[in-house]
């Protein structure tokens with residue numbers, strides 16, 4: 046069988062594995078609470094809070110969607126015309142057009158152009174956040190954050206680009222196989238190292254200070270049978286008033302992180318409800334499941350790019366001879382951009398189901414649906430959430446169930462408890 050035949054077979058196997066992993070590991074049988082309960086919850090939220098959340102989200106919306114559209118158009122313009130290839134050549138020229146220079150500097154230049162084009166929308170978003178009092182870091186802090194994230198992406202991107210095009214040169218016929226393994230490996234590696242190498246670039250993390258709350262949280266984790274080494278506090282208040290918590294890392298790097306803003310704004314019972322939700326993620330290995338599906342998806346993407354990228358019409362549009370050239374990188378980026386936009390609703394749906402399971406875990410673990418509901422109200426109020434966002438936007442991009450869904454789920458749980 047030819048390398049192409051093997052690639053088709055490999056892609057088939059990866060897609061089946063991905064579908065199986067998603068089918069078996071995502072809690073699909075967890076439909077949202079009945080709509081009537083959601084509407085009842087919505088009716089009880091303060092009208093002012095709902096209106097302000099909606100106003101804020103409406104103010105963000107034009108910028109968010111225009112940025113997506115512009116990002117897509119630029120990716121297509123660079124990838125499906127000779128423009129991107131020329132940019133790659135230009136970036137490699139000071140180095141005599143060496144392939145490694147084209148691969149790294151050309152690749153980064155293409156990504157940078159796409160970022161710069163959407164920069165005005167990012168700035169607009171920051172201005173809206175400031176106007177509504179959510180942002181606390183000012184333009185200086187915003188710019189520093191932006192430069193830091195460019196630097197982090199450049200380092201990770203340079204390693205990935207150099208690795209990718211080195212493999213292509215070493216194995217011109219089988220690079221897709223090594224590339225797929227490498228991409229999957231990179232996803233796993235990043236899950237391990239992001240919390241210890243990248244997150245500290247943006248925030249300071251300190252162990253939660255000793256006290257009744259910490260004792261309570263540690264006892265709860267022990268009761269839950271979840272090995273969590275520490276609860277860390279992030280100095281999120283340096284850039285936002287928003288409250289949040291998350292779990293990241295794998296194995297030795299796993300940690301539960303709460304924003305300092307959450308500790309400042311919420312009652313201890315509400316913080317406990319939030320951490321119980323995060324323990325649910327830890328207990329169900331949601332980071333590991335996300336890493337596994339991400340790794341399978343990345344591997345499948347590389348093989349699919351190899352197969353799609355050998356399509357004559359696409360190569361002709363990009364004015365390249367082969368997808369294996371650094372000059373074809375903009376074409377690959379265009380295909381990845383389209384795939385990302387198309388798969389966003391599926392990713393959002395999987396995320397919402399996983400989040401709903403973590404909510405159920407929190408309710409069962411704390412046995413305190415009232416605190417859970419209070420926490421949801423507070424989260425929505427401070428973060429200026431739309432408690433019941435427009436359906437299309439929810440389906441396309443909501444990573445979490447809506448506030449009214451989460452409150453309705455808490456009430457359903459309370460009814461089960463007979464309260």
Ligand SMILES: [Zn+2]
Nearest residue numbers: 322326400403
């Ligand atoms: Zn969560």
